[in-house]
Amino acid sequence: xxxxxxxxxxxxxxxxxxxxxxxxxxxxxxxxxxxxxxxxxxxxxxxxxxxxxxxxxxxxxxxxxxxxxxxxxxxxxxxxxxxxxxxxxxxxxxxxxxxxxxxxxxxxxxxxxxxxxxxxxxxxxxxxxxxxxxxxxxxxxxxxxxxxxxxxxxxxxxxxxxxxxxxxxxxxxxxxxxxxxxxxxxxxxxxxxxxxxxxxxxxxxxxxxxxxxxxxxxxxxxxxxxxxxxxxxxxxxxxxxxxxxxxxxxxxxxxxxxxxxxxxxxxxxxxxxxxxxxxxxxxxxxxxxxxxxxxxxxxxxxxxxxxxxxxxxxxxxxxxx
Numbered sequence: 264x265x266x267x268x269x270x271x272x273x274x275x276x277x278x279x280x281x282x283x284x285x286x287x288x289x290x291x292x293x294x295x296x297x298x299x300x301x302x303x304x305x306x307x308x309x310x311x312x313x314x315x316x317x318x319x320x321x322x323x324x325x326x327x328x329x330x331x332x333x334x335x336x337x338x339x340x341x342x343x344x345x346x347x348x349x350x351x352x353x354x355x356x357x358x359x360x361x362x363x364x365x366x367x368x369x370x371x372x373x374x375x376x377x378x379x380x381x382x383x384x385x386x387x388x389x390x391x392x393x394x395x396x397x398x399x400x401x402x403x404x405x406x407x408x409x410x411x412x413x414x415x416x417x418x419x420x421x422x423x424x425x426x427x428x429x430x431x432x433x434x435x436x437x438x439x440x441x442x443x444x445x446x447x448x449x450x451x452x453x454x455x456x457x458x459x460x461x462x463x464x465x466x467x468x469x470x471x472x473x474x475x476x477x478x479x480x481x482x483x484x485x486x487x488x489x490x491x492x493x494x495x496x497x498x499x500x501x502x503x504x505x506x507x508x509x510x511x512x513x514x515x516x517x518x519x520x521x522x523x524x525x526x527x528x529x530x531x532x533x534x535x536x537x538x539x540x541x542x543x544x545x546x547x548x549x550x551x552x553x554x555x556x557x558x559x560x561x562x563x564x565x566x567x568x569x570x571x572x573x574x575x576x577x578x579x580x581x582x583x584x
Contacts, residue, residue, distance in 0.1 A: 283336060283409040284528075285436030289319040291443060292531045293404040299454045299536035304543060307551035311397055318401035319408075324571070326579050333581030335406065337415040338371035340472045352465045373415065377406050377464045381542055388546030393554045403542075404535040410464060411531040416472035420582070422479060429508070430482050437508050438517050438524045447525045451533035454540040467534060474523060481519045485512075 284292065293315045297308040308315065325332045340348060351358060355375045358367060380403040387395035414420050414431050422430035443449070457463045486494060489512060496509040508516075517524060543549070 283323070283405075283412050283415060283435055284531075285432070285440060286320045286323075288435060288439040288443070288528065289323075289405055289408055290316045291439065291449070292408045292528060292535060293319040293401060295449045295451065295532045296404060296535035296539070299451050299533055300540060301454065303548070304540060304551060307554070308400075308539075311393075314397040315401040315404060318398065319405050321567075322402050322405045326581060327576060328580075330580040333579075334368055334370075334372045335376040336371070336373060336409045337420065338373045338468060339418040339420075340416045340468065341475070342370045342418050352461060370418070371415075373406060373410055374461070374464045374468060377403075377410065378461060380406060381460050381538060384539070384542035385545045388543050388549055391549055391554050396554075400539055403538055407464075407467075407535045407538055408531040410467045411471060411527045411534065413471045413475040413478045413527075416468055417475040419475075419479065422482070425479060425483060427479060427482060427486070430479065433482070433508050433513065433516065434478055434524065437513050439528060441510060441513050442517060443525075443528065447528065449529060449532065451529050451536070454533065454536035456544055457537050457541040460538075460541065463534075463537075467530075471527075474527075477520070477523070482516055485516055485519055489515075 283289070294312065297305060297312060297315070300308055322332065322336065326336075343351065350361070352374070353361075355378070358375075380399060384396070384399040384403055387399050409415050412435050414434060419425060420431060422428055439447075494509060494512045495506055497504055498507050499505075543551075
């Protein structure tokens with residue numbers, strides 16, 4: 264009876280219906296996170312690899328359906344005075360009481376939503392609900408990966424304040440798509456238990472925020488030494504001619520940053536694995552080989568149809584990257 268109550272509370276607490284790293288990056292992060300899991304978990308996730316990989320991008324698609332989805336992907340840490348930032352890392356109800364929802368929501372709630380998703384994944388493991396485990400694992404991986412992107416921690420998220428519009432896609436999509444498979448080391452190490460998830464996510468965001476100025480400054484200086492017609496190129500992407508950053512410029516930018524993108528991607532892979540492992544451990548380490556229900560319930564299937572329809576319609580709510 265207690266297990267059933269936990270399941271019901273977990274999935275009613277936050278509505279089911281509520282592009283960082285690009286689709287390529289998110290899929291790669293979730294895929295490689297699986298290999299950092301302990302043996303007691305890796306067999307289950309490898310058996311179901313397609314789901315957490317394919318659906319790692321569902322939260323981005325949900326931005327085309329729900330206005331409230333966008334703020335879950337970022338937090339504009341530089342919006343808050345330095346002396347105030349430490350006081351943000353408190354339980355959500357306390358933060359709302361202290362600062363007001365209208366002051367917090369517009370500038371991003373990624374840390375809060377991370378905690379919600381950790382709770383939901385733990386509940387899914389307790390319930391031994393394979394559909395929920397896979398769904399929440401896929402989406403939790405997305406938000407954890409977003410927290411590792413420096414431009415998800417600043418109000419100047421797409422260089423729109425410094426004449427660098429498009430830098431978001433350059434850093435988190437173009438570089439990984441061009442270089443990750445050929446050059447990045449993606450062995451992230453073994454997952455470890457996270458004792459304080461709130462402190463963990465705020466540490467990740469703090470690291471991202473510390474790198475944001477470098478991300479912007481390095482590209483600004485590089486762009487000043489490259490003519491515009493050499494910075495961009497037209498490429499065929501999925502049958503459409505698309506203007507993108509030229510390969511040479513992308514490689515030059517990545518070189519100037521050192522291994523920043525590779526390092527943050529690898530860190531995201533390990534962090535995702537640690538979160539999955541922690542939720543499973545907090546659920547009492549249920550034997551995953553005993554879970555055989557693999558059919559998604561109708562409500563989940565219906566949501567997938569809605570996500571695809573909204574995404575194909577192409578009208579996003581909230582700010583663009």
